[in-house]
Amino acid sequence: MNTEWRYAWSRPTVTGDLKTHVQDFYVEEQLGFEPDGKGEFCFVFIEKQGVNTDFLAKRLAQIVGIAPTKVTYSGVKDRHACTRQWFCLHVLNQEPDLSTIQEAFREPENVRVIAQLRHSKKLRTGAHLANRFVIRLRGIQGDLDELEGRLHLIKQGGVPNYYGPQRFGINGNNLHYGKDFVLKGRQSRRKLSKTESFWLSAIRSWCFNQALSDQVENGMWMRLCDGDIAQFQHKDEQFRVKEVDALMHLSVMRGNISPVLPMISEGWEAGTGAQRERVMKTSLFDSTDLVDALVAFELSRDSRLARLVPMNMAWELLREDKDSQDGAQLIVEFSLPKGCFATSILRELINFTDKSAEKHHENIDRQ
DSSP, rough: OOOOOOSSSSSOOOOEESSSSSSGGEEEEEEESSOOOOSSSSEEEEOOOOOOOHHHHHHHHHHHTOOOGEEESSSSOSSSSEEEEEHHHHHHHHOOOTTGGGSSSSSOOOEEEEEEEEESOOTTTTTTOEEEEEEEEEESSSOOOHHHHHHHHHHHHHOOOOOOGGGOOOGGGHHHHHHHHHOOOOOOSSSSOHHHHHHHHHHHHHHEEEEEEHHHHHHHGGGOOOEEEEEESSSOOOESSOOOHHHHHHHTTTEEEEEEEEEEEGGGGGGEHHHEEHHHHHTGGGGGHHHOOOOOOOOOOOEESEEEEOOOEEEEEEHHHHHSSOOOOEEEEEEEEEOOOOHHHHHHOOEEHHHHHHHHHHHHHHH
16 A cells, blocks of 8 residues: 655755654643643643653552542653653543652663652543654755755745654555455454554555645645635634635635645535635545445544644754764754644655664664
């Protein structure tokens, strides 16, 4: 299955290294609300390195002595990064002591509690507002003036809102297994396992990326058409575009509103205008069997912005010291709405090598 999605601003020629060190990729979850300081739920803000979110949630349950189902979190964060996120522990009449949490892990795993507050409501999946990223790229080689230009271009014009390669698994395994799973159809009415849900999500995301990639080529990804569903960039409010007028064109140019693409589900065609529907059907024509099989899973209606405009984007370009062999460095920071991928920003900015992926394969080779 194709995973080479088209570039909006051409393939970058400048090269560099991502995640040379864990601290080079920092992510902080932004809830969008403050815990109210009371109630039966304990919200814990944790910084972690070298640990995946689900594993940490299970460890928290063990430490506190509660069932794993009583520990929830809003979003999954990268293992190969320095990340801060909220966990929710359902504990009654108890204030968990997490002062020795690091003892439950071993090097290079690193975990520490930043804050611990009470809240009256459970933290549910997707409840957070956004994620703040601070990323350092090292060993940069190439035309730094072009890189500077791309930074300004992305800040103003955004990038295609592709699902990142993380969604498709190592070597695209989620797509391989997901395609077989979807084409076989649902074998029973039982609840899907977590793995099956990952596979289903990967196939649905692939359909979105495939359709968006073609709209990048024809320019529709950042253009409104009559009948489209449009959304404001930094909030969930959507509306149907009856007729595109000059003020709408201006809002699109400023990055304030963008078209959305419907996710594949029964009746997905109603989630866009006639022109975009035709283009999407053309994009997915060679995968009609897969689309039909996906619809049969009775997935809920959903949509996703075609364009991603980073919020509060800033950067510092550290040009190469003539006495150094390490190349230039770039520190870039921005916020993205939940569910959006920093790699979608970075792929339009620089042709990067993910050094954490190299380390992962080295570890596999040693086993």
